[in-house]
Amino acid sequence: GEVTDGETMVGGGSLPGGSLPTKLVSLRGGRTAVKKLAAALRTRGVPVVGRISDDALLLDPRTVLPEEDPLMLAALEDLRAGHSS
Numbered sequence: 001g002e003v004t005d006g007e008t009m010v011g012g013g014s015l016p017g018g019s020l021p022t023k024l025v026s027l028r029g030g031r032t033a034v035k036k037l038a039a040a041l042r043t044r045g046v047p048v049v050g051r052i053s054d055d056a057l058l059l060d061p062r063t064v065l066p067e068e069d070p071l072m073l074a075a076l077e078d079l080r081a082g083h084s085s
Contacts, residue, residue: 001027001076008062025059041075048075 006024011017027037027050034057041048041057048071050059064072 001025004058006058006060008060020062022060022062025061027057027059028055031055037079040079044075046071046075048072 002025004024004026006022007019008022009017009019027034029037034052034055037057038050038052041050046068048059050057052058059072061072
């Protein structure tokens, strides 16, 4: 994975369809691998949801509450270790 520049979509209220600059975690590995990564994260006990763009799974840390950091890190470690929980 790598950190890359991106945008967070905001919506509703006074900014329908607006966006904010952010840093994203980008996980690459080809279209099929990225879809499998996304599914593995999404189907965890506590789901981790990202978006796929240009054959990369993009995770936006801005959407993670500070108390959820350990859950996100555990999910990524599980993927790195080759298993999902």
